[in-house]
Amino acid sequence: xxxxxxxxxxxxxxxxxxxxxxxxxxxxxxxxxxxxxxxxxxxxxxxxxxxxxxxxxxxxxxxxxxxxxxxxxxxxxxxxxxxxxxxxxxxxxxxxxxxxxxxxxxxxxxxxxxxxxxxxxxxxxxxxxxxxxxxxxxxxxxxxxxxxxxxxxxxxxxxxxxxxxxxxxxxxxxxxxxxxxxx
Numbered sequence: 001x002x003x004x005x006x007x008x009x010x011x012x013x014x015x016x017x018x019x020x021x022x023x024x025x026x027x028x029x030x031x032x033x034x035x036x037x038x039x040x041x042x043x044x045x046x047x048x049x050x051x052x053x054x055x056x057x058x059x060x061x062x063x064x065x066x067x068x069x070x071x072x073x074x075x076x077x078x079x080x081x082x083x084x085x086x087x088x089x090x091x092x093x094x095x096x097x098x099x100x101x102x103x104x105x106x107x108x109x110x111x112x113x114x115x116x117x118x119x120x121x122x123x124x125x126x127x128x129x130x131x132x133x134x135x136x137x138x139x140x141x142x143x144x145x146x147x148x149x150x151x152x153x154x155x156x157x158x159x160x161x162x163x164x165x166x167x168x169x170x171x172x173x174x175x176x177x178x179x180x181x182x183x
Contacts, residue, residue, distance in 0.1 A: 034076060037154045039064040043094075043144040052142035053097055062139045063101075064152050067131040070160060074128040075137070077155035078108055082117035082148060090115035094144035098152075102135040117150060125157070 041049050041062060050062030067073040078098070085091040092114050098107040107129040110116050123129065131137065139152070 032158060035156045035158055037065050037156060038151065039154075040149055040151045041139050041141075043141065043146065043148045043150075045146045047094060047142060047144035047146055047148065049096075049139050049141040049144070049150070051140065053095060053140050054142070063136050064098075064139055065131075065154055065156070066136045067133060068158070069134045071158040072133060072160075073131040073135075074123075074125070074157040074159070075107060075131070075154055076123055076125070076128045076157055077153075078121040079153040080110070080117045080119045081151045081153070085117045087118060090119075091117040091145075091148070094141060094148070096139065096141040096144075096150070099138050099140060100129070100131055100135050101138050102132060105129065107137060116144070128157070 041064065043049050065073075080096070082091045092111060094111075094116055096108075096110040096116055098109075099105065100107060108121050110119060112119055112121070137154075139150070141150070144150075
């Protein structure tokens with residue numbers, strides 16, 4: 001085999017990698033930089049945020065993030081801290097639930113291992129909680145010490161979902177507009 005044949009095979013392989021049936025690699029490479037959001041919620045004198053777990057619904061003040069209408073969002077990392085709470089002396093009193101307001105999906109429920117704060121919840125790219133376009137994350141909490149402040153730091157991956165193959169019938173990998181599934 002000559003050097004020119006090896007170079008031609010290499011070039012063909014790289015071309016196929018980026019133009020063939022390997023769009024998953026391109027999608028992985030195009031993942032946008034995560035957005036970081038911080039929000040502080042303060043419990044009232046009764047130790048309640050957002051109407052509490054039994055009150056449900058949440059009040060506008062308990063909203064910690066709203067997904068833009070032009071995107072979908074994945075919550076990859078949720079960090080909850082509180083002034084005065086440390087890993088050696090965590091906040092262990094009360095219960096907290098993060099909920100996707102539109103879908104009603106429970107995103108996180110605390111305490112984890114007895115701790116409310118500090119806590120860090122990390123999820124992978126495909127297993128992270130998902131927010132639909134325009135969906136809001138709310139905090140519901142009760143039984144916290146009076147006037148407790150909780151800081152929520154979120155690392156969010158936003159995806160537009162629009163590609164050069166929108167609408168689907170223009171996708172060269174589809175037949176009659178249906179999505180083609182690879183094994």
